Amino acid sequence: MARNRDPFTQALSSLRERIHSGALPAGAPVIVQDEAERLRLSTTPVREALARLSGEGLVERAASGGYVALRLDAAAARDRYVMHAHLVQIALETNTRSLGSVKAPAPRFEAATPEAAAHRLFLTLVCSTGNRVLWDAWEKVSGQLKVIRGVESLLFRDLADEARTLYAAYAETAGSEFAEIVRRYHERRANAAGALAALVLSREASCAGD
Known part of the structure; x- marks a missing residue:
């Protein structure tokens, strides 16, 4: 230790x-x-x-x-995905106002860990605003969602493709198109919050039984 x-x-x-x-x-x-x-x-x-x-x-x-x-039931998990989406959207709008068409460089994409790849892109967006209040709020919600993110691959089998789409849209499309892809990313998870919360409980029960 x-x-x-x-x-x-x-x-x-x-x-x-x-x-x-x-x-x-x-x-x-x-x-x-x-x-x-x-x-x-x-x-x-x-x-x-x-x-x-x-x-x-x-x-x-x-x-x-x-x-x-912390226990994230279906409603709590959904609320946090919705809040996470709002905070990322605020970051996008803030960066558009302050930077125009200039974009912060995207982090390196690593297909082996698509959940982490998407997280790093959102982190870059929020951090690049320079807004400490926004950063603190995003970091808190993101931290609460970390356990849920750990089981997303059990439900969604296309996370690598989804993350590639996020990165490509960020690099190649206008802000409004990227914002729509980000919205769909979060909406998908919010709609599946009940299943994701159940998977977390199932995993924890399995670990406790080992």
Whole structure:
């Protein structure tokens, strides 16, 4: 285990990764003492990390006290895809006003990881606005969707082609045409939010049984 980070950063990074990977299943209680023992830390940095993750929307306050890992049911997953679409659209409109026809260079396309490729393109669009408020909002929603993105390939078999279309449209088409492709990208996922949320729960149940 790496020891070159301060205890807070170590706890934050570990807990965030465990939530994103599904090692902390949706709705599962996050036991401060257990996490502190696992990381060989005191409970203080773990509590501070959980407070930060609560602000990111990755953990929620439990009714009985403490925290539970974020659970994205169908409605919550759909809402976040819709919000993600809105934030990317704001980025497109902001860049058009400030840059005109000039576009930020697209990141390198990697077909082996199409979910990540699309994410990197959206990240570039949002980051290139220079708007910190927009960036913070997008990063929060995107972080909450990371677990869902991890199962998209189980439902959608054409993610590589879809990502190629996104990249080609960004490079070759007018802003309005690209915006329409981005809209369809998100609408597809919002419409499938129930199936995607069910796949996350199924994966977590399978991992828990192993």
